[in-house]
Amino acid sequence: MLLLGCGGGASGPAISLSPEPRTVVVGDQLPLSALSSEDLAGALEWEVQEPYGGGLRNSQGDSTVYFAPEAAGTYHLVLRGARADGRKLKQVFEIQVLPMFAVAPASAQVALGGSVTFTVTARGLPRNAVKWTVDEPDGGEISEDGRYQPPPKAGTYHVTAVSTVDPQASGRATVVVGG
Numbered sequence: 001m002l003l004l005g006c007g008g009g010a011s012g013p014a015i016s017l018s019p020e021p022r023t024v025v026v027g028d029q030l031p032l033s034a035l036s037s038e039d040l041a042g043a044l045e046w047e048v049q050e051p052y053g054g055g056l057r058n059s060q061g062d063s064t065v066y067f068a069p070e071a072a073g074t075y076h077l078v079l080r081g082a083r084a085d086g087r088k089l090k091q092v093f094e095i096q097v098l099p100m101f102a103v104a105p106a107s108a109q110v111a112l113g114g115s116v117t118f119t120v121t122a123r124g125l126p127r128n129a130v131k132w133t134v135d136e137p138d139g140g141e142i143s144e145d146g147r148y149q150p151p152p153k154a155g156t157y158h159v160t161a162v163s164t165v166d167p168q169a170s171g172r173a174t175v176v177v178g179g
Helices: none
Strands: 002-004 015-018 023-025 029-036 045-048 063-067 073-082 088-098 100-104 107-111 119-123 130-134 147-149 155-163 170-178
Touching: 015 073, 015 088, 029 073, 100 155, 100 170
Parallel strands: 023 088, 107 170
Antiparallel strands: 002 088, 015 029, 029 063, 045 073, 073 088, 100 119, 130 155, 155 170
């Protein structure tokens, strides 16, 4: 939370915002509520700082719903108001918009000697380039295009896809290999 431009003598942030932390997945909605620690003259005004940083259901009042944009990133929500003594209040809050990243199918069964192809659905990243790995040593092989070849031994194995654009965006699938 950051307090900016409050005008003389402010001892700290006058507004708290919940939920905390403020994270949402691209394209989703995040209900937000503001609570003032002092009397305000009139309603709070809400604004998204970045031009393509998402939208708001209400631009005035103690609550709103934030509509996340289709691009992951850090965006800023600005709340403005006036204190009872007439001084202006402005606080800026960060909202973290996370990419949506999923491996499909999430689980699969494959016969010994067979294969299965996995795909990634990603939203909020500039491209869907991924690096595939098999988590277990001797757990089989997976190609750049997501085609999994199991080992010659039955068991449960896992494949992981990690975005080459954002290494924090990853997904995992379970593969049961049987005879």
